[in-house]
Amino acid sequence: MTPSIKNMPQKFTAFRIHQNINGDNKTITSGFEKINLDDLTEGEVVIKVAYSDINYKDALAATGKGRILRTYPLVGGIDLSGVVVTSSDSRFTQGDKVLVCGAQLSELYDGGYSEYARVKANSVVNLPKEISLRDAMALGTAGYTAAIAIQRMEDNGQKPEFGPILVTGATGGVGSFAINMLAELGYEVVAFTGKTEQKDYLTSLGASRLLNRHDVEMGTKPLESIQWGGAVDNVGGETLSWLTRTTNIWGNIASIGLAGGIKLDSTVMPFILRGVSLLGINSVEMPTSVRTKAWQRLATDLKPSKLDVISPTTIAFSDLPNAFDAYVQGSVTGRTVVAIDDTLA
The missing domain is CATH 3.90.180.10 (Medium-chain alcohol dehydrogenases, catalytic domain)
Incomplete structure (x- = not known):
């Protein structure tokens, strides 16, 4: 009825x-x-x-x-x-x-x-007709936010050939969806996490390898050696500062979370000398057109292949x-x- x-x-x-x-x-x-x-x-x-x-x-x-x-x-x-x-x-x-x-x-x-x-x-x-009412909530704000992040990165020129994408907070909802979506799009994805016991889970989503956040020496130079083509960052703080110093030329960093702190200790050098872009992701204050496009992509090319594993x-x-x-x-x-x-x- x-x-x-x-x-x-x-x-x-x-x-x-x-x-x-x-x-x-x-x-x-x-x-x-x-x-x-x-x-x-x-x-x-x-x-x-x-x-x-x-x-x-x-x-x-x-x-x-x-x-x-x-x-x-x-x-x-x-x-x-x-x-x-x-x-x-x-x-x-x-x-x-x-x-x-x-x-x-x-x-x-x-x-x-x-x-x-x-x-x-x-x-x-x-x-979207390709998504059930249940699967819409299996995606929810987490899947939607990951989609917005990837959409903004690609709109700003992100390409797989720039190098691996690092996803921080990898076992969380946004991180899990970002790994699976990026892997399905052909990116090499590295999961940044302290929960190394979740290796099987993260690799099943599409992560090529794990990077233990406790083993990383982040350095203090204005520019460090290039390691990443781009990043989806759910942590903020010191981790985000490090990402600005280690992202490739014309790479994009989608900034989503602040579990690691709200302070960003960086210089303008990554943005001027390497053309790195820092993209703020706000999934709440969003134009209807952008919101609708993200859900259309979640029903098509960004539809997670491992939705039942994540949710x-x-x-x-x-x-x-x-x-x-x-x-x-x-x-x-x-x-x-x-x-x-x-x-x-």
Whole structure:
């Protein structure tokens, strides 16, 4: 049955995050609640949610380990896929299969951990026919961000003949997708990680070899010997500084993460003498045209060949609260999809 306003229940289940203030003390609580449509933040499109996923950011928000939300309360979940119930925007009609990723869900707006969502039309992407609702969330923000990084690098002239691409934070979601996508495009890919026990996983994705980050002498010269044709960096800090000094002429570095710090200690020499480009990757503030192109490529030439290896697990909506701690502790390898209504698939 196609979802419609007529058969939408008055109350539905959502996983909501609250901030509790007692004097100077602020605590975060979260859990399942029954809410109605008017409880959700404003938006032009109402969606019956089929799937969401779990990102590190989701776990931080739900557990209060990180200050992710900028207003309270909000429904958690930065990603969702589902079927349009109603839309006041002519780009979408009842029954359309759609997805939303990287649009400040569970930050400024209610997110995907809900049986129904109401979202801004400009954040919605029509689901490419080559991607299922489940696979859209197996990709999620991680796959989408990796695609944006590769797209920007190639738009700026990146080519396999420049040399190997180093992917840092290789076992994370973005790193895993970047390795697989780049390898499928014909690049030699080197995985930069401290988790050398994950060698079999990383090589199965397409990494030609591993580089143990604990064994690397990064040097201090303004320019070091060229080692990389380019890089997808999920770490930042000292690692990103080193990459600027060791990337080949006209190579590109896609800067995505800052787990290693926000400071960049570099000089202009790599950019002037080698023409290295440092590309900032922001998957949230993204023009609709770029967002749509990335998902079209995720359905075609950037579609990961190892999607089931990277995102092997699907859990029930009811099991969601029990899954966050492992993400906060960093003990999870591979992504988790959350089935909210898999009958829509």
